[in-house]
Amino acid sequence: xxxxxxxxxxxxxxxxxxxxxxxxxxxxxxxxxxxxxxxxxxxxxxxxxxxxxxxxxxxxx
Amino acid sequence: xxxxxxxxxxxxxxxxxxxxxxxxxxxxxxxxxxxxxxxxxxxxxxxxxxxxxxxxxxxxxxxxxxxxxxxxxxxxxxxxxxxxxxxxxxxxxxxxxxxxxxxxxxxxxxxxxxxxxxxxxxxxxxxxxxxxxxxxxxxxxxxxxxxxxxxxxxxxxxxxxxxxxxxxxxxxxxxxxxxxxxxxxxxxxxxxxxxxxxxxxxxxxxxxxxxxxxxxxxxxxxxxxxxxxxxxxxxxxxxxxxxxxxxxxxxxxxxxxxxxxxxxxxxxxxxxxxxxxxxxxxxxxxxxxxxxxxxxxxxxxxxxxxxxxxxxxxxxxxxxxxxxxxxxxxxxxxxxxxxxxxxxxxxxxxxxxxxxxxxxxxxxxxxxxxxxxxxxxxxxxxxxxxxxxxxxxxxxxxxxxxxxxxxxxxxxxxxxxxxxxxxxxxxxxxxxxxx
Numbered sequence: 001x002x003x004x005x006x007x008x009x010x011x012x013x014x015x016x017x018x019x020x021x022x023x024x025x026x027x028x029x030x031x032x033x034x035x036x037x038x039x040x041x042x043x044x045x046x047x048x049x050x051x052x053x054x055x056x057x058x059x060x061x
Numbered sequence: 062x063x064x065x066x067x068x069x070x071x072x073x074x075x076x077x078x079x080x081x082x083x084x085x086x087x088x089x090x091x092x093x094x095x096x097x098x099x100x101x102x103x104x105x106x107x108x109x110x111x112x113x114x115x116x117x118x119x120x121x122x123x124x125x126x127x128x129x130x131x132x133x134x135x136x137x138x139x140x141x142x143x144x145x146x147x148x149x150x151x152x153x154x155x156x157x158x159x160x161x162x163x164x165x166x167x168x169x170x171x172x173x174x175x176x177x178x179x180x181x182x183x184x185x186x187x188x189x190x191x192x193x194x195x196x197x198x199x200x201x202x203x204x205x206x207x208x209x210x211x212x213x214x215x216x217x218x219x220x221x222x223x224x225x226x227x228x229x230x231x232x233x234x235x236x237x238x239x240x241x242x243x244x245x246x247x248x249x250x251x252x253x254x255x256x257x258x259x260x261x262x263x264x265x266x267x268x269x270x271x272x273x274x275x276x277x278x279x280x281x282x283x284x285x286x287x288x289x290x291x292x293x294x295x296x297x298x299x300x301x302x303x304x305x306x307x308x309x310x311x312x313x314x315x316x317x318x319x320x321x322x323x324x325x326x327x328x329x330x331x332x333x334x335x336x337x338x339x340x341x342x343x344x345x346x347x348x349x350x351x352x353x354x355x356x357x358x359x360x361x362x363x364x365x366x367x368x369x370x371x372x373x374x375x376x377x378x379x380x381x382x383x384x385x386x387x388x389x390x391x392x393x394x395x396x397x398x399x400x401x402x403x404x405x406x407x408x409x410x411x412x413x414x415x416x417x418x419x420x421x422x423x424x425x426x427x428x429x430x431x432x433x434x435x436x437x438x439x440x441x442x443x444x445x446x447x448x449x450x451x452x453x454x455x456x457x458x459x460x461x462x463x464x465x466x467x468x469x470x471x472x473x474x475x476x477x478x479x480x481x482x483x484x485x486x487x488x489x490x491x492x493x494x495x496x
Contacts, residue, residue, distance in 0.1 A: 014388060018162075018167065018387060018388070019167045022162040022163065022166055022167045022170055023166065023167060024166065025164060025165050025166040026163050026164055026456075026457075027164040027165060027450060027451065027454050027456075027457065028454055028455070028456055033450055036446055036450060037165070037169075040442070040443055040446055043442065043483075044172075044443070047483075047486070050487065050490060050491075051490065054490045054491065
């Protein structure tokens with residue numbers, strides 16, 4: 001059990017290190033890049049909502 | 062002045078010497094190309110994976126030669142998209158996952174990485190489904206096929222040499238060309254193929270919902286998210302530099318021609334032998350062809366196995382490379398298992414988990430195949446948008462960034478792919494939309 005806990009905490013530490021390393025986007029953030037990323041977020045949000053709707057509908061049906 | 066000196070030197074050299082010089086130069090270029098070629102050909106041919114073979118046999122059986130022109134159009138489309146990964150990899154020396162983390166930060170990086178892992182694993186399952194179905198035709202039980210594939214795919218990477226792996230993968234690519242002799246064995250009429258297949262038109266019946274779905278399936282099988290990640294990581298692992306980009310592009314162009322050729326010949330076969338029959342999978346197609354032409358049926362089954370194997374080794378490597386890049390593990394095929402233990406551990410885990418799912422009795426394999434298409438819809442647009450943005454970043458790409466014409470071509474292609482793949486994903490989720 002302690003081995004699993006140690007492995008998990010090591011993984012979390014590693015993920016945090018990665019998050020710190022890539023905290024700041026290195027691409028030049030022009031208005032076009034920002035607009036593309038906003039549209040992409042909205043697109044993915046709609047897709048995820050559609051998938052959740054389908055999942056719920058399948059479970060109910 | 063310099064030109065005048067060069068011209069006078071050429072005059073002094075004489076014609077034979079000039080020809081010899083040009084010959085030596087061509088041989089040198091050919092040798093360089095032979096050393097650099099590989100990632101483009103492998104990724105493009107592996108694109109005709111088990112799912113792709115099923116899509117092409119279905120296309121041929123349903124619409125004959127009438128959609129060949131559409132497939133031929135997809136060749137340049139695949140080239141334009143994949144060529145960008147060659148430039149990005151050669152210039153940044155980063156794989157696609159690392160390039161996204163570096164360029165867009167941790168949020169988009171984790172999204173892409175985790176999405177890639179999920180879709181690669183699901184696609185690997187479809188490759189195992191294809192391989193086990195193909196070998197079942199020859200009476201080999203699924204568990205034997207799965208274990209044999211694990212051993213084969215494991216031994217391919219254990220040499221600790223990228224070159225060895227690449228040579229074996231290229232042999233599998235040659236195996237994918239097996240559909241070419243199969244097409245000649247059904248004696249197709251060249252004039253009929255040229256007349257029906259090469260002039261853009263809708264098949265008899267016009268643009269129906271079913272045709273639309275099949276066109277989208279063909280696009281989905283030609284451009285897949287794992288291909289972007291695989292080729293860029295492969296270019297980095299192979300050590301391509303900026304000056305090698307032109308050879309990398311040629312490698313990709315040859316691969317795109319091969320992928321279209323294989324798809325075309327397979328459609329020609331299924332159009333001749335399965336016309337009008339409902340085809341659910343390539344394995345079923347092979348079984349139905351067996352009584353009509355035993356040799357062609359056998360070739361379809363062997364080709365399906367080969368396609369599944371090639372697809373599986375490339376897809377599992379795409380994930381392993383991506384994880385290695387981000388977690389900072391040693392992640393090169395040039396390192397042995399002691400030097401890169403986590404890279405190989407992930408590779409084997411991916412193989413074992415994907416193969417094991419196929420062996421589970423009553424596993425929802427059809428649902429998994431459909432799920433692959435839906436999940437791909439979430440990753441492909443994001444990966445393509447990131448690719449275009451990175452290729453336009455002056456700080457990252459310098460003089461290798463997209464020029465105006467490349468942007469016009471690539472942005473148009475990406476927009477069309479995003480729209481069609483989204484429609485494909487939605488119609489897979491809600492088939493009633495097409496009713």
